[in-house]
Amino acid sequence: MNKENETRVSTESDELKISDNNSNINLENCCNYCNKPFTKELWCEECDPFRMIEGWTSGNNDIDRFIKDTIYGVKNDERFLEWITFDKFEDINWKKEEPNPTKVALKKLNGSQNMLDEHLNELKVHWNSSRTSLPFYGMTKDPETKEFMMVLKFANQGNLRSFLSNNFNSILWKDKINYLYCLIYDLENLHNIGYYHKNLHSGNILQIDNIPYISDFRISEPSLFKLKSDDKICGFWCNYG
Numbered sequence: 001m002n003k004e005n006e007t008r009v010s011t012e013s014d015e016l017k018i019s020d021n022n023s024n025i026n027l028e029n030c031c032n033y034c035n036k037p038f039t040k041e042l043w044c045e046e047c048d049p050f051r052m053i054e055g056w057t058s059g060n061n062d063i064d065r066f067i068k069d070t071i072y073g074v075k076n077d078e079r080f081l082e083w084i085t086f087d088k089f090e091d092i093n094w095k096k097e098e099p100n101p102t103k104v105a106l107k108k109l110n111g112s113q114n115m116l117d118e119h120l121n122e123l124k125v126h127w128n129s130s131r132t133s134l135p136f137y138g139m140t141k142d143p144e145t146k147e148f149m150m151v152l153k154f155a156n157q158g159n160l161r162s163f164l165s166n167n168f169n170s171i172l173w174k175d176k177i178n179y180l181y182c183l184i185y186d187l188e189n190l191h192n193i194g195y196y197h198k199n200l201h202s203g204n205i206l207q208i209d210n211i212p213y214i215s216d217f218r219i220s221e222p223s224l225f226k227l228k229s230d231d232k233i234c235g236f237w238c239n240y241g
Helices: 003-016 020-029 048-052 061-076 117-128 160-170 173-192
Strands: 102-108 136-141 148-153 205-208 211-214
Touching: 061 117, 061 136, 102 136, 117 136, 117 148, 160 205, 173 211
Parallel strands: none
Antiparallel strands: 102 148, 136 148, 205 211
16 A cells, blocks of 8 residues: 555544544444444343344243243343253253353243143242342243243252251351341342242252252242131141151
8 A cells, every 4th residue: 555545544534533442342332233332231222132032932922921021121130031942951951152051950830831820920929039039040841741841040959958957067057047147038038029938948948059049939929918718827837857
C-alpha cells in the first residue's frame, strides 16, 4: 500500500471512529441478533429468552409453559430451567455444552404421563424455593414409561439420615449446629414464599458435601391452606427404630 492509500484509509477510519479496541468491545458486549448491549454477561433479555423457547416441546403444554415462564423471568434472575432430551444423559451425567458433564439425579414424577395438579405443584414449589433448596436444572422424560423427571443436583452424601448414621461421631458439633441453621434458613425461605412443607424428615433432606438441602415438595401447600373439618395435622409418622 502506498503512502497516499495509507493516508486515505487512516482518514476514513478516523471519520468512522473505528479502532481494533472498539471493534472487540462491540463484539464482546453486544447481542449478535439485535446489536444491543448485553443486559447481563453474554445475555440479551430481548433476544435470548425467545430463542430458548423455540424449537422444542416436552409434549405437555403445562410443562412447556412452566419451563418457558422461568426463561421469561431470567431478565431479573440468572436462573432458569431447561427442557433436556434424554439422550443428553449418560450414566446420570448431563452432557452440557461445557468441558465437563454435570452429575445429576433424575427424580421421576410417578404417574406423570397424565400430568396432575400435584405434580405441577411440586415443580413450582421446588422452583420457587430453589435459591435455598436442592438445585433444580430442568425437566426430561423417561423414553420408556413416558413419565416426566426432574433434573436435580446429585446429592453426593445421600440423605441426612444416612449421612449422620455413618459419620455422627466424626462430625464436629459446630458442623451439626450449622446443619440445623441451614435447615432453619431453608424452612424460613419456604414459609416466606407462602408454603408449608408438610412432610419434613431426615430422609428427604439431602446432603451435598457439608450443606443439607430440603427436598420432596410433593404435598407442600400454600400457608393460607385451611385445614379440613377434622382439624387434624397433616403429615406422616415415620418409625426409625
